[in-house]
Amino acid sequence: MFNRTLLPQSVAREIQGMIQDGTLKPGEKIPSQREFAQKFGVSRASLREALLTLETLGLIKTEAGRGTFVTAGGTKSEGDMAPWRYSETHSVFDVFQTRLILEGEITALACGRLAATQFEAMEDATNRMEKCWADQDLIANVEADLEFHGTIVAACSNSMLRDLYKTVRDQITETQRQPIPITDPERMRESIGEHRKIMAALRDNDADRARKEMQAHVRNTARCAGLQA
Template sequence: MLNKTLLPQSVAREIQTMIQSGALKPGDKIPSQREFSQKFGISRASLREALLTLETLGLLKTEAGRGTFVASGGGQAANMAPWRYSDSYSVFDVFQTRILLEGEIARLAAGRLTQLQLDRMETATRTMEECWAAQDLLANVEADLEFHGVIVSACANAMLRSLYQTVRDQVTETQRQPIPITDPERMQASISEHRRIIAALKQGDGAKAREEMETHIRNTARCAGLTP
C-alpha cells in the first residue's frame, strides 16, 4: 500500500503504470472508488482528483451510470475530456487569459533567468520530448508545467506571479486537455517553440519572448480546436 500522504499525482502515476503494464487493459472497468482508495491508502477526494487527471489525459473514460473504464486509445483518444471548470470559466477564456498573462510574464522575465533556471527549462523540454516518446503522459505534462513555472518564478512583477498562481489549476488543465488529440508533429512543434522561448529569454529580448510565448499558447489552443 502506498503511503497515505501521497498526492493525487502520485496515485495517478501508479494507475498509469498499471495501464501501461497491462495490469489494467483497454476497456477494463476500474475498481470502485472505495476499493481503489483503500488500495492506495488515500481519501476518495484525492483518488477522484487522480482519476480526473487521467481522464483529461485520455487514459480513462467515464460513462454515465456505468463507471470509469480504461480508454481504448491508450492516450490517443478521438475527443478531449469535458472541461472541468465550465461552471466558472470556459476553456476559451482560460487560453485567452494565458496569452495575456504568460506573454507579459515572459516579457518581464527576459534577461532575469539564471543559468540554473535556463538549464532547468532545457531539461524540462528534453524530458517532455523523451516522455512523449515513451507515452509517459503524466511526466510529459509535469515537465511542461515545470518549464512554464520557471518563467513565472523569474518574472519581475510580484502581482503577476500571484495572479498566475490563482489560476494555476485552470492553466494546468489547458496543458493537459489537448494531450489525447495531440499528434507527434504538434508535440515536436511545441518542443521547438519551447526552445525558441528559451533563446529569447536567454538573450534578454523581452518583446521576442512575449511573441514566442503568445504564439506557443495560441498554437496549443488551436490543437484544442480554439482560436483565441
C-alpha cells in the same frame, strides 16, 4: 499498501503505470472508488482528483451509469477530449485568452532575470517533455511542461503577475492536459520547438520577441484544443 501521504498526482502516476504494464487492460472497468481508495491508502477525494487527471489525459473514460473504463489501447484516446472541468466558472476559451495576456507579459518581464541554472532547468524540462512523450508517460510529460512555464514565472520581475499566475494555475494546468488526447506527434514536436524558441529569445534578452514567442506557443496550444485564442 501505498503510502497514505501520496498526493493525487502520485496516485494518478501509479494507475497510469498499471495501465501501461497491463495490470489494467484496455476496455476494462476499473475498481470502484472505494476499493481503489483503500488500495492506495488515500481519501476518495484524492482518488477522484487522480481519476480526473487520467480522464483529461485520455487514459480512462467515465460512462454515465456504467462506470470508468481504461480507453482502447491503454493509451491516449485520439480525437476525444474530456469535458472542461471548470465550465461552471470560466470557459476554456477564457482561460487560454488569459494565458495569452498573462504569460506573454510574464515572459517579457522575465528577460534579463533568468540565471544559468534556470536556463538549465528549462532545457532539462523540455528534454524530459520530449522523452516522456516518446515513452507515453503523459503525466510526466505535462509535469515537465508545467516546470518549463513555472521557471519563467519565477523569474518575472512583477510580483503581482506571479501571484495572479498562482491563482489560476489549476486552470492553466488543465489547458495543458486537455489537448493531450488529440495531440499528434508532429504537434508535440512543434510545441517542444516553441519552448526552444522562447528560451532563445530569453537568452538574447529580447523581451518583445520573448512575449511574441510565448503568445504564439499559447495560441498554437489553443488551436490544438480546437480554439482560436
